[in-house]
Amino acid sequence: MKVLLVEDDQFHASYMEDVLVETLPEVTQIFHAVNGQEAEREARAMSIEAVVMDLRMSQCNGIEAAQILWQERADTRILFWSNYADEAYLRGISAIVPEDSAYGYLLKTAPRDRLKLALRAVLVEGQIMVDREIHRLQRRTSSPRNTLDDSEFAVLLDLSLGLQDRMIAERQGMSLRTVQNRLLSLYDKLGVEDVSDDETPINKRVRALNRALITRTLNIETLETAEREFERWQSSRA
Amino acid sequence: MKVLLVEDDQFHASYMEDVLVETLPEVTQIFHAVNGQEAEREARAMSIEAVVMDLRMSQCNGIEAAQILWQERADTRILFWSNYADEAYLRGISAIVPEDSAYGYLLKTAPRDRLKLALRAVLVEGQIMVDREIHRLQRRTSSPRNTLDDSEFAVLLDLSLGLQDRMIAERQGMSLRTVQNRLLSLYDKLGVEDVSDDETPINKRVRALNRALITRTLNIETLETAEREFERWQSSRA
DNA sequence: AGACCTTATGCGGGAACCCGCAATGCTCTT
DNA sequence: AAGAGCATTGCGGGTTCCCGCATAAGGTCT
Numbered sequence: 001m002k003v004l005l006v007e008d009d010q011f012h013a014s015y016m017e018d019v020l021v022e023t024l025p026e027v028t029q030i031f032h033a034v035n036g037q038e039a040e041r042e043a044r045a046m047s048i049e050a051v052v053m054d055l056r057m058s059q060c061n062g063i064e065a066a067q068i069l070w071q072e073r074a075d076t077r078i079l080f081w082s083n084y085a086d087e088a089y090l091r092g093i094s095a096i097v098p099e100d101s102a103y104g105y106l107l108k109t110a111p112r113d114r115l116k117l118a119l120r121a122v123l124v125e126g127q128i129m130v131d132r133e134i135h136r137l138q139r140r141t142s143s144p145r146n147t148l149d150d151s152e153f154a155v156l157l158d159l160s161l162g163l164q165d166r167m168i169a170e171r172q173g174m175s176l177r178t179v180q181n182r183l184l185s186l187y188d189k190l191g192v193e194d195v196s197d198d199e200t201p202i203n204k205r206v207r208a209l210n211r212a213l214i215t216r217t218l219n220i221e222t223l224e225t226a227e228r229e230f231e232r233w234q235s236s237r238a
Numbered sequence: 239m240k241v242l243l244v245e246d247d248q249f250h251a252s253y254m255e256d257v258l259v260e261t262l263p264e265v266t267q268i269f270h271a272v273n274g275q276e277a278e279r280e281a282r283a284m285s286i287e288a289v290v291m292d293l294r295m296s297q298c299n300g301i302e303a304a305q306i307l308w309q310e311r312a313d314t315r316i317l318f319w320s321n322y323a324d325e326a327y328l329r330g331i332s333a334i335v336p337e338d339s340a341y342g343y344l345l346k347t348a349p350r351d352r353l354k355l356a357l358r359a360v361l362v363e364g365q366i367m368v369d370r371e372i373h374r375l376q377r378r379t380s381s382p383r384n385t386l387d388d389s390e391f392a393v394l395l396d397l398s399l400g401l402q403d404r405m406i407a408e409r410q411g412m413s414l415r416t417v418q419n420r421l422l423s424l425y426d427k428l429g430v431e432d433v434s435d436d437e438t439p440i441n442k443r444v445r446a447l448n449r450a451l452i453t454r455t456l457n458i459e460t461l462e463t464a465e466r467e468f469e470r471w472q473s474s475r476a
Numbered sequence: 477a478g479a480c481c482t483t484a485t486g487c488g489g490g491a492a493c494c495c496g497c498a499a500t501g502c503t504c505t506t
Numbered sequence: 507a508a509g510a511g512c513a514t515t516g517c518g519g520g521t522t523c524c525c526g527c528a529t530a531a532g533g534t535c536t
Contacts, residue, residue, distance in 0.1 A: 174484080174485095175484065175485050175486080176485085176486090177484075177485050177486065177487090178483085178484055178485065181483080181484075181485090201491090201492090203492080203493090
């Protein structure tokens with residue numbers, strides 16, 4: 001089995017390589033890439049079917065890279081391996097994972113044993129495996145039922161790009177007023193108060209983006225990805 | 239000399255420890271911390287005068303930790319050591335560095351030789367040293383003269399918190415209209431177009447925050463820090 | 477079936493925002 | 507000293523935003 005390791009931190013890369021050879025005797029070759037473009041080239045040239053992917057890299061981020069890999073062959077098995085337990089990453093991944101593909105999401109702070117287990121489960125057995133830390137995070141209830149549903153999240157993405165209500169409505173196929181209702185529930189779930197302590201009114205749109213970032217519902221990579229998707233959508237109609 | 243190493247990634251920590259003992263025979267003891275609170279305690283208990291500090295950590299971030307250390311003893315020598323060349327970090331540091339303190343900013347991708355040099359220059363010789371990669375970034379000219387001056391940056395921070403014009407004016411001691419002028423130049427420098435390609439008007443405030451994040455003028459840690467500062471400011475008047 | 481709840485949508489108004497126009501005051505040059 | 511240039515501030519108007527109120531459609535429970 002050939003494995004592609006996409007990781008721009010040399011220490012983490014060599015650690016992972018070490019664990020790979022120790023854990024999986026099935027592995028015959030390990031290829032390297034330090035960003036998304038390289039990963040794409042390598043995977044195509046070497047017909048890779050198992051990948052370990054860092055999420056935060058310079059250039060193209062891990063989620064977009066994974067999307068390209070899965071477009072080319074949907075049965076690619078990918079273990080995402082990240083420093084951060086951002087809800088944004090998990091949402092990004094579940095938005096692009098093909099029907100019955102194998103993938104996993106593990107934190108870099110996971111102990112060696114759990115890493116070994118995840119490597120075998122995902123890359124060899126083709127299972128789906130998500131680090132408990134991350135799963136727990138998704139179900140958190142810091143404020144009452146603050147889990148965003150898909151349409152709310154889509155509106156949040158559009159908002160974060162700076163789109164106005166009218167454009168969001170057009171893009172989401174909603175009426176103007178519905179978009180505004182979504183925004184209302186977004187403000188609620190993100191904990192956007194209409195006034196701060198000291199009777200200071202705030203700009204809710206900006207505040208919503210701020211809160212989404214601080215709670216890790218969004219992160220900067222998400223914004224970049226959303227931007228590119230918006231441009232594609234915009235050019236695909238005219 | 240006692241050195242405190244603040245770093246939550248074990249690989250990077252052991253690498254740094256390795257380089258430290260190899261490079262600086264002056265070092266007698268190396269203490270460890272994995273976040274800002276620990277760093278504060280250790281530094282106080284051990285009367286530390288030289289620190290190597292990661293910037294992105296869970297809990298308290300590196301810049302706030304440094305601020306506390308410098309408040310307790312202004313002659314502490316700190317080498318910041320980060321994965322990311324965000325302008326936001328550099329601004330955050332230069333905003334809190336005391337008069338003639340020694341500090342440095344180095345990327346983790348820097349080669350071992352440059353790291354050794356920086357360690358000696360900052361921790362032993364008390365010089366100031368900023369990685370060329372970062373310095374270059376600060377002077378970038380992707381769009382014409384897009385370097386924000388201090389007052390523009392302050393307004394950007396307030397905007398990113400979701401403050402309205404009136405409140406920004408009060409906090410910055412400007413008139414309402416002046417704040418709006420600052421916003422105008424912010425929109426200009428951040429490349430906020432009034433319309434996208436396809437005649438799609440946008441929400442400039444949100445767009446400004448979006449652009450600031452994508453260009454790394456701000457990052458999420460900056461937002462968190464700004465939030466705490468705003469709360470302090472707000473409670474210190476009433 | 478009828479009461480009830482949730483969701484989508486329309487309407488209207490008050491507040492905030494964006495920004496052109498213009499007046500004032502400061503600095504710098506000639 | 508006069509004029510050019512820039513920052514600061516006020517005013518006014520057009521637009522967007524936020525949201526209460528009201529209506530309609532569709533689902534659920536008794």
